Amino acid sequence: MDGVDDTSAVLQAAGLHQPPVEEAPSLLCVIIDTHAEGWHKLEGWSFKETMASVMVLLNAHMALSNANDVAVLGFNGMGPRMVYPQKEDAPLSDVKLEGTMYRQFHKMDKTVLAALATQLQETTVNKHCSISAPLTLALCYTQRIMRQRPGTRGRILLVSVTGDVPSKYISTMNSIFAAQKAHIPIDVCKLGGEKTNLQQAADFTGGAYIDIAHPRGLVQYFMSTFLIDPATRQMLNQATQPEVDFRAVCFLTKEVVEIGHVCSVCLCIMKDEPDGSCPICHTVFESTQLPSFT
Amino acid sequence: MVGGVRDYLESLPEAVLTRLFQSPASCLAILRLLSPLAKTYLLDMVFTDAPVSLDRIDQLVKPEHRSAQVEAIEKLRHLHLIKERYASKTIVANSTFCTSLRCALTAGPANEKFGVPCDDRSSVTMDFLTEYSRTKWESILHFMVQSTIEIAESLPPPATGALNLLQQSGLMAGPSPTRLHITSEGFQFLLQDPNTQVWSLLLHYLHLASKIGRDEVDVLNFIFMLGSLEVGKEYAAQDISPTQQQILVDVADLGIIYHVPESKRFAPTPLAQILTSENGDGAAENTDAGKSLKGFIILETNFRMYAYTDSTLQICILNLFCDLKSRFSNLVVGRISRESVRRAFHNGITADQIIQYLTVHAHDQMKQTDSGQILAPTISDQIKLWQLELDRFVSNSGFLYRDFATAQEYNLIVNYAQEMGALMWKNDSRRMFFVDRDSNRKVLEYVNRKMTS
Numbered sequence: 001m002d003g004v005d006d007t008s009a010v011l012q013a014a015g016l017h018q019p020p021v022e023e024a025p026s027l028l029c030v031i032i033d034t035h036a037e038g039w040h041k042l043e044g045w046s047f048k049e050t051m052a053s054v055m056v057l058l059n060a061h062m063a064l065s066n067a068n069d070v071a072v073l074g075f076n077g078m079g080p081r082m083v084y085p086q087k088e089d090a091p092l093s094d095v096k097l098e099g100t101m102y103r104q105f106h107k108m109d110k111t112v113l114a115a116l117a118t119q120l121q122e123t124t125v126n127k128h129c130s131i132s133a134p135l136t137l138a139l140c141y142t143q144r145i146m147r148q149r150p151g152t153r154g155r156i157l158l159v160s161v162t163g164d165v166p167s168k169y170i171s172t173m174n175s176i177f178a179a180q181k182a183h184i185p186i187d188v189c190k191l192g193g194e195k196t197n198l199q200q201a202a203d204f205t206g207g208a209y210i211d212i213a214h215p216r217g218l219v220q221y222f223m224s225t226f227l228i229d230p231a232t233r234q235m236l237n238q239a240t241q242p243e244v245d246f247r248a249v250c251f252l253t254k255e256v257v258e259i260g261h262v263c264s265v266c267l268c269i270m271k272d273e274p275d276g277s278c279p280i281c282h283t284v285f286e287s288t289q290l291p292s293f294t
Numbered sequence: 295m296v297g298g299v300r301d302y303l304e305s306l307p308e309a310v311l312t313r314l315f316q317s318p319a320s321c322l323a324i325l326r327l328l329s330p331l332a333k334t335y336l337l338d339m340v341f342t343d344a345p346v347s348l349d350r351i352d353q354l355v356k357p358e359h360r361s362a363q364v365e366a367i368e369k370l371r372h373l374h375l376i377k378e379r380y381a382s383k384t385i386v387a388n389s390t391f392c393t394s395l396r397c398a399l400t401a402g403p404a405n406e407k408f409g410v411p412c413d414d415r416s417s418v419t420m421d422f423l424t425e426y427s428r429t430k431w432e433s434i435l436h437f438m439v440q441s442t443i444e445i446a447e448s449l450p451p452p453a454t455g456a457l458n459l460l461q462q463s464g465l466m467a468g469p470s471p472t473r474l475h476i477t478s479e480g481f482q483f484l485l486q487d488p489n490t491q492v493w494s495l496l497l498h499y500l501h502l503a504s505k506i507g508r509d510e511v512d513v514l515n516f517i518f519m520l521g522s523l524e525v526g527k528e529y530a531a532q533d534i535s536p537t538q539q540q541i542l543v544d545v546a547d548l549g550i551i552y553h554v555p556e557s558k559r560f561a562p563t564p565l566a567q568i569l570t571s572e573n574g575d576g577a578a579e580n581t582d583a584g585k586s587l588k589g590f591i592i593l594e595t596n597f598r599m600y601a602y603t604d605s606t607l608q609i610c611i612l613n614l615f616c617d618l619k620s621r622f623s624n625l626v627v628g629r630i631s632r633e634s635v636r637r638a639f640h641n642g643i644t645a646d647q648i649i650q651y652l653t654v655h656a657h658d659q660m661k662q663t664d665s666g667q668i669l670a671p672t673i674s675d676q677i678k679l680w681q682l683e684l685d686r687f688v689s690n691s692g693f694l695y696r697d698f699a700t701a702q703e704y705n706l707i708v709n710y711a712q713e714m715g716a717l718m719w720k721n722d723s724r725r726m727f728f729v730d731r732d733s734n735r736k737v738l739e740y741v742n743r744k745m746t747s
């Protein structure tokens with residue numbers, strides 16, 4: 001082995017060993033909450049203006065490198081939908097563009113805005129869509145791109161205005177863990193609604209979480225936090241979340257619990273003491289043991 | 295090679311750069327040339343007009359990455375993208391640049407008439423453009439290698455403009471543009487990736503253009519704008535200055551755009567897209583140069599090389615540093631040896647360039663390694679060691695002193711030479727020593743002084 005080390009030492013001395021420095025292409029997947037009700041409840045925010053800032057973020061991401069790519073998803077009561085890139089020959093792609101130089105930007109912006117605006121108008125059957133659905137879709141898409149173009153790094157930005165549906169707690173957590181496993185950071189830009197799961201999503205996956213109270217300077221938040229790709233973020237001092245709400249949700253009652261019971265076999269969380277067996281995996285608990293923990 | 299453009303931009307005075315910043319397309323292109331950290335700083339400042347304090351700049355980066363921060367800020371300052379205000383300890387971004395970039399990012403209206411897409415159905419197809427740029431660009435590269443070996447199938451020589459450029463840039467030399475031979479810079483040029491090649495030719499073009507009194511800003515704006523256009527669309531070239539008209543023709547010679555003479559339209563080819571991307575991949579997938587980027591070389595640890603290609607150009611390039619043994623319809627087999635690599639070194643090619651070429655063009659199967667290294671370390675290290683061999687001898691001109699009568703005389707003078715740092719070599723037993731040419735005069739004076747006294 002000494003011989004090998006020698007070689008590299010010799011080459012090092014001659015200045016011939018240089019690690020290549022290059023920027024990996026990165027995919028930014030933005031999930032936009034298009035619950036009309038959620039946007040209506042927000043005071044001082046207009047959907048249009050917020051989207052203008054999001055568009056700047058998308059354009060800036062594309063501007064950073066030719067190899068960069070973006071994807072946009074919208075979700076409301078009708079479920080999550082891919083907004084950009086759309087399947088080829090979508091009716092919107094031949095929008096008439098007047099002498100604008102940045103056709104790529106322009107085309108993308110028009111497509112995204114039009115599709116999202118339509119979603120916002122929709123009358124929804126279900127009241128609410130859980131974030132687990134768009135998250136899963138975004139993860140699938142990101143995975144596909146990462147496989148198609150090896151070396152691509154993916155990340156997800158969630159712009160949320162509504163809280164999550166408690167009944168989907170398990171699937172939401174599962175998708176967060178999937179993202180963590182795939183090293184896909186989830187950034188959360190929270191404009192309204194309660195925050196429990198989303199804060200955890202950002203914390204577990206190494207993304208940024210920002211609760212923005214005022215629409216002014218939204219662009220600046222996007223530019224200084226969400227635009228920076230994860231590799232560069234490691235070099236920076238990022239604002240840390242003061243305290244993450246790690247509380248879990250009871251599997252049965254879907255309430256947030258501080259202290260609860262956990263099944264020793266399937267790890268399901270329960271607010272109330274189970275009677276005799278686990279409601280999820282049906283493991284029978286010994287009745288003599290149970291009381292001693294309460 | 296992106297570095298080459300950056301260096302060129304850094305060498306421009308502030309006034310010229312500020313004029314360049316007026317074009318949003320140029321701003322976008324310049325942004326792409328920066329390091330990730332520099333991009334971060336710059337974009338952080340683009341939407342706030344307020345100056346940023348130096349403390350904030352320091353706080354943003356973790357202490358262990360301080361050197362990267364200093365480098366990023368330094369780069370930004372050299373490009374005149376930021377200005378330091380020493381009194382208030384703040385920095386401000388160049389306002390012209392910010393305005394233009396904001397315009398670009400918000401997809402605002404373009405302020406240039408140039409580059410307006412033609413409305414009616416365009417006559418050019420993507421395939422045609424790809425083929426066009428491929429032939430144009432390949433004919434240049436072919437022309438360069440042709441001067442080294444005989445190729446059976448010969449392509450028509452490139453346009454005179456391109457030939458002139460090759461000669462002026464020092465990639466080829468010769469008495470007239472029709473009788474040229476390749477130089478060592480030319481050999482190096484051949485081994486670079488398409489992105490680097492296109493840029494280095496364009497940089498030479500810029501130098502030439504400024505020499506004959508053309509406006510650099512015009513040329514640069516034009517080049518950057520070309521990179522931001524959509525490939526496969528035709529653009530109208532109305533209301534352009536005579537300078538721009540001329541550039542149009544010159545750039546068409548290189549195959550970067552398709553331009554019908556006498557017509558007022560042009561179409562960027564896939565080569566144009568390379569201009570604003572850091573690495574050639576993705577952009578030029580359809581050109582032959584791009585096709586080769588998919589990788590065709592398999593290199594075994596025993597230095598045997600199999601190249602799955604039928605492109606004479608690639609074979610000629612491989613021939614520069616490899617002993618080719620046999621050729622099949624889609625495969626050439628060869629061997630990298632000390633002699634073949636040394637031949638390349640004598641042509642001015644460096645070990646790094648060979649390794650880079652082999653890495654970039656490595657076959658997909660070579661890339662499936664656990665270590666993440668594409669080339670086996672034995673090969674890359676060996677090529678580097680072969681280069682180091684050449685550096686084993688260092689020649690110095692100077693004077694040899696010998697035939698000293700006494701040891702005392704010898705010691706006196708050799709010590710003096712040593713003290714003044716002129717001594718290159720000595721052999722005490724044979725009473726000989728060698729003195730650097732530049733310092734010899736002083737030693738000689740000393741000898742004369744001692745001898746006469």
